[in-house]
Amino acid sequence: MNVLGIDIGGSGIKGAPVDTTTGRLVAERHRIPTPQPAGPGPVAEVVRALAAHFSWTGPVGVTFPGVVRDGVVMTAANVDRSWIGVDAGELFGGAAVLNDADAAGIAEMTFGEGRGRRGTVLMLTFGTGIGSALFVDGVLVPNTEFGHLELHGKEAEHRASDRAREEHDLSWEKWAERVEEYLRHMEMLLSPALIVVGGGVSKKAAKWLPHIRLDTPVVPAALQNEAGIIGAAQTAAQSGGGRSGVRTAAGADPGAPVPSPGDR
CATH class of the missing domain: 3.30.420.40 (ATPase, nucleotide binding domain)
Incomplete structure (x- = not known):
């Protein structure tokens, strides 16, 4: 099963489709600098651009650098604090969303040094x-x-x-x-x-x-800096999350505006 994994970091947002049975990227990863300030709207635009780069309409997993509970962001230490309370799963169109280090750990425990x-x-x-x-x-x-x-x-x-x-x-x-x-x-x-x-x-x-x-x-x-991408994809595959891809927040039109949380 191929799933698009997207890893949101403080300096860059990167993604690639992943074969979740092997933990291998099936295309070269693509990286876009994290917008500054890294608020929900601008970051969602980058997520949309990454999906468009791979012409992706399938399941998606996304990491976030903070505490995430049931897709809702609870802390935001290295991105804009306006993220706190945002339903990131909804913002990203139904994608599975989890803490970035948790995603990296899941990948490493499944395919890497923790196996x-x-x-x-x-x-x-x-x-x-x-x-x-x-x-x-x-x-x-x-x-x-x-x-x-x-x-x-x-x-x-x-x-x-x-x-x-x-x-x-x-x-x-x-x-x-x-x-x-x-x-x-x-x-x-x-x-x-x-x-x-x-x-x-x-x-x-x-x-x-x-x-x-x-x-x-x-x-x-073992998976180095690709672990977050792989773990995000793996989580989406296992949970059945992200079935709608990023059509809501990352639709086919790369230039379409993304509503801010306050506009939804």
Whole structure:
């Protein structure tokens, strides 16, 4: 079953059709910069453009960088706060919507480093923020958002995200020190059997992961930065969600306006 997976991030929104039986992209992924400000209307326009790029009318899964309950956005740390309370599933025309790190974790547990793993597995994605997905014997504990835990009086993602590395012009080794401190905190709290690190930095793991010293095994995500796309598609396929595709919020006319939540 092929499903369009779309991954909404703080800096880019990317998508591709996915073969949900193999976890492989069936077309080259397409990326569009996240609009600024990243409100519901502008982001929905990008979702529509991605669907149009692939001429897509089938099922769709979409990730969101915040807490999502039954398709409704509850938090919005790295996008516009006007998202809070928005029914993203409705906005995206019936697409299945879930937390972005949860989607990446689902993909990694099914097709990647977490496959067949028992016990507690923690997936962390390092990008604009730090996303988290927690699994116990393969079962997801949704919307953990461990990137917002406090370290040294700041949210952890303000110190150890990839954006923090860039903003503070940290070397990979110096950034790894901050990441190790954060991972040790997570290790103390959860005693995981495995930590899987995803996001864009997973493609550059050789530059920083050797500097991490932890009792828990830490491995880069096998699916790297495609995990969110794959997990979104997988969720839509398993839930039967997104059957209407994105026809409401992402119809055939790429230039059609998308109503804001207040207009619906």
